[in-house]
Amino acid sequence: MTILLIAAALLSQAAPIAPPGVSQAERTMGSRLFARNCAVCHGSSGEGGRGPALAVPRLSRPTDFESLGTIVRRGIEGTEMPSTRLSEEEVRAVAGWVLSLGEKPIEQSAGEPRRGEGLYRGKGGCAACHVVRGQGGSLGPDLTDVGRRRGAAHLEQSLLDPDVEVFKGTSIYRNAVSITENFLVVHAVTRDGRRVSGARVNEDTFSIQLRDAGGALHSFFKAELRELRKDWGRSPMPSYRSVLTPGELQDLVAYLLSLRG
Amino acid sequence: MTRILAAALLASVAAQIAAAGGQRTVPYERIRDAAREPANWLTYSGSYRGSRHSALTEINRDTVGRLAPVWVYQTREPGAIESTPLVVDGVIYLTEHPHIITALDAKTGRPVWQYRRPPAKGVVGCCGPVNRGAAVLDDTLYASTYDGRLLALDLRTGSLRWDVEVVDPATGHSLTAAPLAVKDKVVVGVSGGEFGIRGHLDAYDAKTGTRAWRLWTIPGPGEPGHDTWTGDSWKTGGAATWLTGSFDPDLNLLYWGTGNPAPDYNGDDRAGDNLYSNSLLAIDVDRGVIRWHFQYTPHDLHDWDSNQVPILIDAPIDGRPRKLVVQANRNGFYYVLDRETGGFVRGAQFAKQTWAEGLDPKGRPIRRPGTAPTERGTVVYPGLAGATNWFSPSYSPVTGLVYLQAREDYAQTFYKATTPYEAGKHFEGGNTREIPGIEHRGVVKALDAMSGTVRWQFDLFAPAYSGVLSTAGNLVFGGTREGTVFALDALNGAPLWRFMTGAPISADPVSFEVEGRQHIALSAGQALFVFALQPLPRADGRGGP
Numbered sequence: 164m165t166i167l168l169i170a171a172a173l174l175s176q177a178a179p180i181a182p183p184g185v186s187q188a189e190r191t192m193g194s195r196l197f198a199r200n201c202a203v204c205h206g207s208s209g210e211g212g213r214g215p216a217l218a219v220p221r222l223s224r225p226t227d228f229e230s231l232g233t234i235v236r237r238g239i240e241g242t243e244m245p246s247t248r249l250s251e252e253e254v255r256a257v258a259g260w261v262l263s264l265g266e267k268p269i270e271q272s273a274g275e276p277r278r279g280e281g282l283y284r285g286k287g288g289c290a291a292c293h294v295v296r297g298q299g300g301s302l303g304p305d306l307t308d309v310g311r312r313r314g315a316a317h318l319e320q321s322l323l324d325p326d327v328e329v330f331k332g333t334s335i336y337r338n339a340v341s342i343t344e345n346f347l348v349v350h351a352v353t354r355d356g357r358r359v360s361g362a363r364v365n366e367d368t369f370s371i372q373l374r375d376a377g378g379a380l381h382s383f384f385k386a387e388l389r390e391l392r393k394d395w396g397r398s399p400m401p402s403y404r405s406v407l408t409p410g411e412l413q414d415l416v417a418y419l420l421s422l423r424g
Numbered sequence: 425m426t427r428i429l430a431a432a433l434l435a436s437v438a439a440q441i442a443a444a445g446g447q448r449t450v451p452y453e454r455i456r457d458a459a460r461e462p463a464n465w466l467t468y469s470g471s472y473r474g475s476r477h478s479a480l481t482e483i484n485r486d487t488v489g490r491l492a493p494v495w496v497y498q499t500r501e502p503g504a505i506e507s508t509p510l511v512v513d514g515v516i517y518l519t520e521h522p523h524i525i526t527a528l529d530a531k532t533g534r535p536v537w538q539y540r541r542p543p544a545k546g547v548v549g550c551c552g553p554v555n556r557g558a559a560v561l562d563d564t565l566y567a568s569t570y571d572g573r574l575l576a577l578d579l580r581t582g583s584l585r586w587d588v589e590v591v592d593p594a595t596g597h598s599l600t601a602a603p604l605a606v607k608d609k610v611v612v613g614v615s616g617g618e619f620g621i622r623g624h625l626d627a628y629d630a631k632t633g634t635r636a637w638r639l640w641t642i643p644g645p646g647e648p649g650h651d652t653w654t655g656d657s658w659k660t661g662g663a664a665t666w667l668t669g670s671f672d673p674d675l676n677l678l679y680w681g682t683g684n685p686a687p688d689y690n691g692d693d694r695a696g697d698n699l700y701s702n703s704l705l706a707i708d709v710d711r712g713v714i715r716w717h718f719q720y721t722p723h724d725l726h727d728w729d730s731n732q733v734p735i736l737i738d739a740p741i742d743g744r745p746r747k748l749v750v751q752a753n754r755n756g757f758y759y760v761l762d763r764e765t766g767g768f769v770r771g772a773q774f775a776k777q778t779w780a781e782g783l784d785p786k787g788r789p790i791r792r793p794g795t796a797p798t799e800r801g802t803v804v805y806p807g808l809a810g811a812t813n814w815f816s817p818s819y820s821p822v823t824g825l826v827y828l829q830a831r832e833d834y835a836q837t838f839y840k841a842t843t844p845y846e847a848g849k850h851f852e853g854g855n856t857r858e859i860p861g862i863e864h865r866g867v868v869k870a871l872d873a874m875s876g877t878v879r880w881q882f883d884l885f886a887p888a889y890s891g892v893l894s895t896a897g898n899l900v901f902g903g904t905r906e907g908t909v910f911a912l913d914a915l916n917g918a919p920l921w922r923f924m925t926g927a928p929i930s931a932d933p934v935s936f937e938v939e940g941r942q943h944i945a946l947s948a949g950q951a952l953f954v955f956a957l958q959p960l961p962r963a964d965g966r967g968g969p
Contacts, residue, residue, distance in 0.1 A: 367906035368885040
């Protein structure tokens, strides 16, 4: 019985979701709602961005039209995908539109993932700061499932201009997404003159925690600090513009897209 | 004479104890005179005045450093507590979930009784199954359920006395507010402004549960104000009554705020002011009729409910003593009204807003053009959650300041859409989005009660969903989104004490006494935290007990 259930689950994941009959009016509504609510992260054509590409033959999370609707409505806990306050009809229209995007898949990356993995570990030095499946440094975000979270164009842009990955403020603050994924660079000066810089790990009204370049954790009550400066919009990651060739960049992006948890 | 009075008092207390089988009861007079017994917390805001202020002074600016948790009560079922506990003679009554009400020994945190019913099903409330608290009157505890029922429980045992339907959840109604017990009635407000309900406020006979009156917050055909709606829009126009109001025993008037008109973001089919949405209503508590109204945001298009707890203040203005009612409104303005007439006295902006040039001499907002939601989106300050929201404000007669949790520099993009009405479905006519890059934050603000001028403010990290409590010890207690309970200096906002509970705080603090010691209570996440002063170290250095 268990085997049957697993097989059924695998089958349902492997097959593209068949879109139900969608009227022209629903398509129009879905397109409009997608542009307003979804495109900012998933790209105007579903090519991906801060959120994963949706113009793909098979979506990675939903298993059927219902579960796609549930994701649209409730978001995905533990990710940046928020819930919405759309009506049932609107949710259905958005889900239908998302499925229609997959009818014309957008090429995600022309690179070669295996070469990209070599660059990740070698020339790129990415593992010094990033973790993949429990291996690597802890200064930057865990990339184990980055391919499920980001689109190709956004990853490429992040490698060329890492600042685009950094939130510009805390207005994105939500319970679902830990501030520890914000990776804001902060500079603290204690009352006795000690200077500590690093990526913010957490913060509240009265305290802040940060990790320095050596991986050490520092925690301060703000009352202990003489100065606290935040590099809003600036990433601690260097640009790879002059490090990797355009071809190598494609390979690295292809490797990152292959990381799906 | 003294002996006669004492005998009468003893007889009265004895009668109260006898009626409750050994426990004192809470007749209306005790709630009316709640300010005389700060050891208890007898009604949602601590008193009918809506001030959430404690006259206790043991915990004060000099001693607050010794404040520490004395016990924590954790619920067994998931779901955050948003409730204000009541405290009656050493027992705490907590609506920990809309279907679970628990009485706790205030000294130890140990449950005394618990009332449970099956969790509500099929309710489509806007914001989840929450409950904000109970009411007590005589020997009975009153609480509403998420699926629309008002319950009366035996105060001593939690045994159900009666259970009546207030609203039908199938039509988008729900109940989340703490009822208000006044004289021989229990007044309860309704939720459902996002579902196109026609709002109302109900009063029930406290003994029998029979409905005494229902006041529709949207006038029907032929009633004054009906012409502020077009077509049939009045039938689905919202104006819910989803928080707890205040009461003036001398004027015999309830003061109750109303919520947004529906659909929230699209006013095309409801041209006009849409009375009595986003208003303060002064209501004759015996008859359930409106004595006067004041509408804060006519024809609202941004979901700026005006349900925030109104605070009753008696103070001189221009040398003349006045009975006033004040409110810091979700729309970004603070209002001082005459609570006898409803006349506008003063108003002031207290947080960033971009939708109005100001208020005219009658308190009506002077709208800026181009601030209505559109298909393409309109950026407006404040966003839908407002410059403040349901969490309670506080007023200290010691400092003359109103304290509140506000959102500062808070914008959203408002979109308009067309939503047909369907019973029990969202009926919002649009939606809103956050604006990446526009930073907003929570701020505790202290406003001069008479002018609304910001006297001091204390910045929080993230916008908070905790109310505030002021005390005669010149402290202001509150909580943060990240889980810290804090005490600020009521005079200047300086942080004096904090405790990290470990879970987001979405509840209002209270204060009371147990065996002569002042306590502070505030729920965080799924737990009720109770604090008191640690004893001073003994002279022999061996510490406390």
